[in-house]
Amino acid sequence: MNCILRGVRVIDPAVGLDLPGQDVWLSEGRIIAMYRHIDAGTVPVIDLTRGPGQSPCVLAPGFIDLHAHLREPGDEGSETVASGARAAAAGGFTHVLSMANTDPTVDSPERVAQACSRAATAVVQVMVAAAVSVGLGGTEMVDVAGCAAAGAVAFSDDGRNAAPPELLTEALRRAADVSRPVLVHPEDEAIIAANNTAGGALTRSVDRPAQAEAAAVGAAIGALAAAGRGRLHLQHLSTAASVDLVRRAREQGMAVTAEVTPHHLGMWLPAAAPTDPPALLKVNPPLRGQRDREALVQGLRDGVIDAVATDHAPHPMDQKTGDLAAAAPGIAGLETALATCLTLGGMSGDWIPVLLERLTAGPHRVLGEAAPARLPRLRVGETATCVLFDPAAEWVVGEATGQSLSTNTPLQGVRLRGRVLLTLSDGLIAHHDEHNLPWPAHLVGSAGG
Numbered sequence: 001m002n003c004i005l006r007g008v009r010v011i012d013p014a015v016g017l018d019l020p021g022q023d024v025w026l027s028e029g030r031i032i033a034m035y036r037h038i039d040a041g042t043v044p045v046i047d048l049t050r051g052p053g054q055s056p057c058v059l060a061p062g063f064i065d066l067h068a069h070l071r072e073p074g075d076e077g078s079e080t081v082a083s084g085a086r087a088a089a090a091g092g093f094t095h096v097l098s099m100a101n102t103d104p105t106v107d108s109p110e111r112v113a114q115a116c117s118r119a120a121t122a123v124v125q126v127m128v129a130a131a132v133s134v135g136l137g138g139t140e141m142v143d144v145a146g147c148a149a150a151g152a153v154a155f156s157d158d159g160r161n162a163a164p165p166e167l168l169t170e171a172l173r174r175a176a177d178v179s180r181p182v183l184v185h186p187e188d189e190a191i192i193a194a195n196n197t198a199g200g201a202l203t204r205s206v207d208r209p210a211q212a213e214a215a216a217v218g219a220a221i222g223a224l225a226a227a228g229r230g231r232l233h234l235q236h237l238s239t240a241a242s243v244d245l246v247r248r249a250r251e252q253g254m255a256v257t258a259e260v261t262p263h264h265l266g267m268w269l270p271a272a273a274p275t276d277p278p279a280l281l282k283v284n285p286p287l288r289g290q291r292d293r294e295a296l297v298q299g300l301r302d303g304v305i306d307a308v309a310t311d312h313a314p315h316p317m318d319q320k321t322g323d324l325a326a327a328a329p330g331i332a333g334l335e336t337a338l339a340t341c342l343t344l345g346g347m348s349g350d351w352i353p354v355l356l357e358r359l360t361a362g363p364h365r366v367l368g369e370a371a372p373a374r375l376p377r378l379r380v381g382e383t384a385t386c387v388l389f390d391p392a393a394e395w396v397v398g399e400a401t402g403q404s405l406s407t408n409t410p411l412q413g414v415r416l417r418g419r420v421l422l423t424l425s426d427g428l429i430a431h432h433d434e435h436n437l438p439w440p441a442h443l444v445g446s447a448g449g
């Protein structure tokens with residue numbers, strides 16, 4: 001690769017950099033020059049200059065997703081590490097944290113090591129979260145130090161929240177000893193069980209009141225207070241009450257961070273368009289009302305919520321058709337995350353630098369400096385780990401072939417704005433939208449060089 005991207009807006013949230021009209025020269029996987037106008041003889045120029053009043057294409061550091069279910073091992077028909085990584089790249093993510101709730105669960109140093117070796121050949125960096133408790137059962141803690149030594153960058157029982165506060169407290173302490181955060185799926189299982197009149201698995205129960213989340217957020221923050229050390233990260237907040245609880249804990253100086261998904265930012269009930277099948281909108285925690293959604297947006301804006309994380313949850317469509325109560329919860333979200341935020345979340349315009357912070361430096365802060373994910377940066381000399389996107393380009397979800405093996409999104413057929421054109425991971429091309437980013441023919445052969 002040796003080319004100049006002409007006329008892009010360069011945004012690097014880690015240092016507050018936001019420069020319009022830049023030329024960026026990429027050579028052999030590195031950023032070798034970046035300024036207003038570069039003429040470098042025969043070096044091919046990809047001219048992305050937009051006219052007055054038009055939104056420029058944006059070059060940003062690669063996005064970091066703190067929350068993805070890549071389904072391997074155990075459900076490779078829904079997703080594999082390789083396909084999930086390609087979907088991540090198509091969404092602009094160069095780092096993705098894979099959850100532990102595979103089959104078998106990633107709950108021992110051996111399984112962490114296996115997960116890390118599966119990730120080794122992925123097109124983006126796939127990081128591994130280990131479970132907090134064996135089998136996500138909430139009774140026996142995993143070997144925290146051993147799992148960290150084997151490569152786990154975080155601990156999470158996501159999908160379940162069976163661990164009692166005492167176990168979570170001890171897990172926070174042990175994770176602190178190895179500089180790892182503990183990620184919690186905050187839904188109180190006792191409250192959900194009490195509402196689960198249909199019977200069946202708790203994870204599939206549709207009646208998940210907002211109080212179940214507030215109770216679990218409160219309990220997790222209490223466990224952190226009891227631990228006296230450690231870092232707690234709350235996954236996929238969905239209610240205004242949760243945002244308030246996190247805000248108060250932060251004001252008290254507690255080491256609590258939080259994430260929100262694109263679907264909770266961009267969709268709310270009953271406004272979300274009905275889907276066929278209806279279970280495409282089924283997700284844990286559920287989509288809430290407009291007031292909750294506005295509180296999430298405000299929390300993201302003012303930094304109480306540190307990260308946008310996808311909770312990419314691929315499922316085969318036969319798990320989404322039929323009885324709503326029996327359907328699998330979850331939305332495949334890696335490829336639509338950016339466009340969902342820009343289009344349905346209303347985060348274009350002056351939102352863009354904030355949104356990019358919550359997709360890059362924010363999630364990196366959550367992982368902490370001890371995590372191996374080096375923060376991608378846009379500066380001369382740096383290996384290119386970055387995303388180029390056109391915030392104004394429109395596309396229809398599902399019209400072009402996606403990279404994920406699953407298509408369970410309520411956005412099928414929906415026209416969104418914001419298209420990822422190119423994702424470079426560690427100097428190599430991880431994703432290239434050849435249709436929307438014409439590439440000089442003589443460059444193709446040297447892609448990745």
Ligand SMILES: [Zn+2]
Pocket residue numbers: 158159160185235236284285311
């Ligand atoms: Zn979850």
